[in-house]
Amino acid sequence: MPEASNRMATPTLIKLLSKLPKAKSEIHTYSESRSKSQAAGAAHQWALKIPFKRHLLHIHMQKPVNMSTGAAAVSTVSAASCGLGKQQRRRLAAFDFDHTIVSQNTDTVVRDMLPNELISSKALTDLMESECWTEYMAEIFRLLHAQQVQESRIRDVIRCIPEVPGFVRLIKHLQKRLNFDLIIISDSNSVFIDEWLRAHNLSDCFKAIFTNPAHFDEHGQLQVRPHHQQTDCKLSASNLCKGRVLEHFVIEQDLRFNIRYDHVFYVGDGNNDICPVLRQRACDFACARQGFAMERHLIKNRNKLKLRAQLLIWRNGFDLLEQMCALPQLQGQSIESHPLETEIGRRASAAAPAAPPAPPEQ
Numbered sequence: 001m002p003e004a005s006n007r008m009a010t011p012t013l014i015k016l017l018s019k020l021p022k023a024k025s026e027i028h029t030y031s032e033s034r035s036k037s038q039a040a041g042a043a044h045q046w047a048l049k050i051p052f053k054r055h056l057l058h059i060h061m062q063k064p065v066n067m068s069t070g071a072a073a074v075s076t077v078s079a080a081s082c083g084l085g086k087q088q089r090r091r092l093a094a095f096d097f098d099h100t101i102v103s104q105n106t107d108t109v110v111r112d113m114l115p116n117e118l119i120s121s122k123a124l125t126d127l128m129e130s131e132c133w134t135e136y137m138a139e140i141f142r143l144l145h146a147q148q149v150q151e152s153r154i155r156d157v158i159r160c161i162p163e164v165p166g167f168v169r170l171i172k173h174l175q176k177r178l179n180f181d182l183i184i185i186s187d188s189n190s191v192f193i194d195e196w197l198r199a200h201n202l203s204d205c206f207k208a209i210f211t212n213p214a215h216f217d218e219h220g221q222l223q224v225r226p227h228h229q230q231t232d233c234k235l236s237a238s239n240l241c242k243g244r245v246l247e248h249f250v251i252e253q254d255l256r257f258n259i260r261y262d263h264v265f266y267v268g269d270g271n272n273d274i275c276p277v278l279r280q281r282a283c284d285f286a287c288a289r290q291g292f293a294m295e296r297h298l299i300k301n302r303n304k305l306k307l308r309a310q311l312l313i314w315r316n317g318f319d320l321l322e323q324m325c326a327l328p329q330l331q332g333q334s335i336e337s338h339p340l341e342t343e344i345g346r347r348a349s350a351a352a353p354a355a356p357p358a359p360p361e362q
Contacts, residue, residue: 087259090179090260091180094184096267106188107188113149113154134212145222158192170320172205189213191215193211230244240272264285266285286312295313312324
């Protein structure tokens with residue numbers, strides 16, 4: 001995985017912004033530009049104004065911020081990386097993980113290592129229904145440890161989860177051939193995601209991963225804690241608002257590195273993927289998996305939700321890559337034709353299972 005120093009410092013940015021009384025008026029956020037329906041007028045709603053960058057840098061140099069949180073990583077703003085130099089124009093693809101990159105829910109796959117009588121116990125059922133999914137999984141991990149399920153077995157199970165067909169190729173092609181920055185925003189946990197990415201040689205493809213921090217303690221028990229705590233977004237779980245994470249990431253890329261994303265693709269499947277796509281611009285793309293909750297919700301409530309991003313419905317990674325490369329915005333970026341992979345994609349699409357019921361999407 002990328003080193004900690006290369007991960008994005010969202011908490012640092014938040015603290016710096018909180019020092020500015022007029023910070024909101026200086027940032028072109030998605031929400032502030034909802035009335036701009038034209039793509040040209042909404043081209044850089046996340047972009048930071050140069051005077052604001054200098055103001056933020058001045059504050060930081062007077063009183064350096066040194067925070068430690070459970071988010072992916074924390075770094076600080078320096079004069080050399082404040083983004084006042086030459087502007088870089090890039091594209092961003094943000095991915096959910098469970099049922100998007102991998103074909104199953106990593107949490108429930110590991111949970112199913114427990115005996116059925118434990119999974120269906122009243123105590124666990126009540127905890128799951130309390131909507132504290134991270135607390136629920138913490139209890140699952142405690143029970144797995146009590147059942148003497150070893151770390152190596154858990155890692156083996158995660159590595160064996162198959163990809164959604166075509167997603168390994170999609171990720172590598174976007175990152176290596178189309179010059180995309182890639183990130184993951186997931187309600188799974190860092191141990192599961194890191195383990196699966198390493199097993200599929202994808203660790204170096206992602207610029208940042210935002211998820212619930214986890215680790216195996218000295219006794220071999222998997223410990224997990226929330227990515228953050230929030231009560232503002234009613235579309236998101238209390239431990240992770242994906243929309244907030246995406247918005248802060250884009251703003252910080254502009255602030256620290258002067259990177260502006262011409263187009264942002266958000267790829268997901270579940271209800272907790274609705275918030276980030278509602279913050280997207282008219283020049284962005286909401287990519288929803290066919291037959292899953294995200295697609296159903298967006299199609300049913302599209303006018304009410306005022307979705308401004310262009311909607312792409314995908315069945316598998318092969319299909320999504322073809323759709324992306326056919327976009328006028330990506331013209332000139334061709335993909336290789338692999339008849340075997342096309343046939344695999346067609347068969348996978350035809351045999352694709354219906355969207356699974358709860359637990360919540362990751």
